[in-house]
Amino acid sequence: MSLRIYNTAARRKEDFTPREPGKVALYVCGPTVYNYIHIGNARTFLSFDVIRRYLQWRGFEVTFVQNITDIDDKIINRAAEEGKAPAEIAAFYTKAFIDEMHALGVEDPTLRPRATESIGDMIALIERLIKRGHAYESGGDVYFAVRSWPGYGQLSGRALDELQSGARVEVSELKRDPLDFTLWKAAKPGEPFWDSPWGQGRPGWHIECSAMSERDLGLPIDIHGGGGDLIFPHHENERAQAEAATGTTFVNYWMHGGMLNINDEKMSKSLGNFLLLHEVLEHYEPAVLRLLMLQTHYRSPLDFSDARLEEAKAALERLRGFVSLVEWRISFAANPDKGVPLSQATEAARAKFTLEMDDDFNTAGALAALFELMRATNVWLDAHQGELGEDECANLAEVAATMCELLGVLGIDLIAGGSGSDQRADEDEQAQSLLVQRTEARAAKDWARADALRDELDKLGYVIEDTPQGPRLVRT
Ligand code: AMP
């Protein structure tokens, strides 16, 4: 089975063929650093983290570039509000973004170019566009001449006439045509600027991604991604700039993620349902957020709610409890060989996981395969209460290892749980010591103390399960 990817440009799933066998050039638009990122942004970055991890797990060598937009109107406005320099605001939120990506377990890109460090490449690209007749200077600004490039509108499936009548088109006296968009803006007093052939100014937003993709990955790149809100105008414009300047294809596969909504409403500051990533991570460990998000296919809208967070938390607890139960049973291995019935379940889970992920990265189906493995193994464990044979234990170890490996492909680490994991390890240790004390109290027939210890464990969030192999702690 080959890997299939839904390509926004083709509007269907296509077999994935990289430009160079075994290698993938991936570009995902990064954040504009004027604030902490919200959980919608986090969803998109998480989706592409999993896509990248899966490609790597499947044997591809992935070169992943993600830009940081560190000069933009929003940054300038924020700086003015706070009485700071735009560079200071950008540096602060760039660091916050990287720290939060680490907290979420998102792997670093291969390269993380900054817009302000790439101005020369953007100017060179704009000069090529002017030379080829696709851009013009006007009053210190430079605009892309949309009607000069026949492919415009193909990515987003919009006709020029429809765009022309659209309310979103900005009207300006300097533009020859209302459809034209900015490549370079003349500096206004007090704003940051760079010298250019058109005077002092700064780049428009779209040009950086075209310039960086070409410089850092070479064209055509294999996969270009972002949230669905970027298709128009951002990606339509990126494509126009790159293809009009070079005459070659810019991107082979365009991938766009669905939007995250909160309680079925679009997230927005005015609706008061705006959640920042760090606010969620203060209360939930990253694996919970991943599990919640990956239960929805990356292209579907994702409905976020407190109830779903609690469900994901419980599901993560079940997975952890399962692996610890398997380890517990393995620790009572007896010698005689008793057959190998579980290897089929492990193989089936692995095959279904790959099949689902190969089908345009269906993480929801992939997770279902893992929960199915858990169910099948639990049923088997229930039916095999006594001591297990060596082969059975080897099979069980394979189940646990497969579970951890495949969850790891999704970035869900059952052992090192990210933030909160130290606390968790401390609690486990404390609970284990209480259990030992309780066993001693029972042996000494001190029932009152044994009950008190059970209550203490209950308060810590553990119950004692009596098994044929002895008492065992389970987190609730
Ligand atoms: P921005 O900094 O606004 O360019 O956004 C960074 C990334 O987050 C882009 O890929 C956007 O498409 C994505 N994004 C913004 N809002 C949402 C949302 N509500 N749900 C999912 N992705 C989003």
Ligand code: ZN
């Ligand atoms: Zn971009």
